Amino acid sequence: MGRKPMVRPGGRSARVQASVHAAVRELESEVGREGLTVPLVAARAGVTPSTIYRRWGDLQELLSDVAIERLRPETAPEEKGDLRSDLEAWAEQFLEEMASPTGRAYIRDALLGDPDGSNAGQCSAYAAEQIDVILTRAADRGESAPDVEMVLDRVVGPVMYRILFRPDGLDAAYAHQLVTGLLGSTDG
Amino acid sequence: MGRKPMVRPGGRSARVQASVHAAVRELESEVGREGLTVPLVAARAGVTPSTIYRRWGDLQELLSDVAIERLRPETAPEEKGDLRSDLEAWAEQFLEEMASPTGRAYIRDALLGDPDGSNAGQCSAYAAEQIDVILTRAADRGESAPDVEMVLDRVVGPVMYRILFRPDGLDAAYAHQLVTGLLGSTDG
DNA sequence: ACCTTAAAGCAAATTTGTTGCTTCAAGCGC
């Protein structure tokens, strides 16, 4: 969960947080990521700038909190029937979402305004959760499956590395290839 | 190469760039990463702030350029005699450097002030170069070796992912394990 | 040596970020 926003969960604080987050999302689509400023967000949220400065520190930390919200998976991974299919489907969707322009922007924002690494950790935890669901299903079916750390190393790590450091040439085939490399190429 | 600095390589521009970069490095160790501001750097470099704003845009882009310089490997990978040893030694050193507090800071800076991803690309290119040297040596010895992309996926990607997204529990053993996973565990 | 032209300097104007103090309202004891 976000850092500062969680104090005094109900009441005014919660309303302020909600309206500030909403203002960020609205303005992001109106003036673009570049046009955002703290005073602008504050005005839209009906709040004084010092409220934002005191609660979030600066624009980057605020954007980091918002980005984390938007990176949270909304649904459980699709169930295809076997480990390989589940993982492939998930990896392809993960890559597609993360490598899209908006996905990249959120990843950047999440990393940037994150002095203590907790938002980045959260981001990784989301992926780990999804993977865990897939692996647990496989185990329940009696399939042998790698552990979560292995999937992070062999699929998530390479994908995120390339998204961040090598903008080009990422597609579903790459995700597919990573999963194949992990599970072995013996086809069913 | 850096973005804007390369125009008019000789003369005043070059001197300004050099003194600004030097000022950043000096001040980083004097007031710390947090205490840096554009006006402060400008004063130390003997330059007006507007020069920095016009050439680099903002502090983050300047820090990104400086970070890239510091992430450039200074020496060729150590030669141990066989592929496995060369890769293990390189991976351990790479992890150690990148996972250190200063390494993490440089990676962050390099990524953050990098609108078009060229600095991040440079950073990846440095690793690819080093790996290529190691793999070429192995090929010259007649050893069979994976290709550079494979090493990026199996070693560099996971390491960078964990540095950025999962601050904890990174050590030489992890690097070793990644190389072993890549080359197979048959011991010589 | 003289043009041409990026880039640097300078200074005013604007915008953003900080801070002390006051006011508000959520949560708690009665």
Add this chain to the structure above:
DNA sequence: GCGCTTGAAGCAACAAATTTGCTTTAAGGT
């Protein structure tokens, strides 16, 4: 329910950073 306690929000003055138009400097070419 009623009134404390306290963290958070509002306000306003202040400080600092950023932007901008114009002038000046000096590289690089003729």
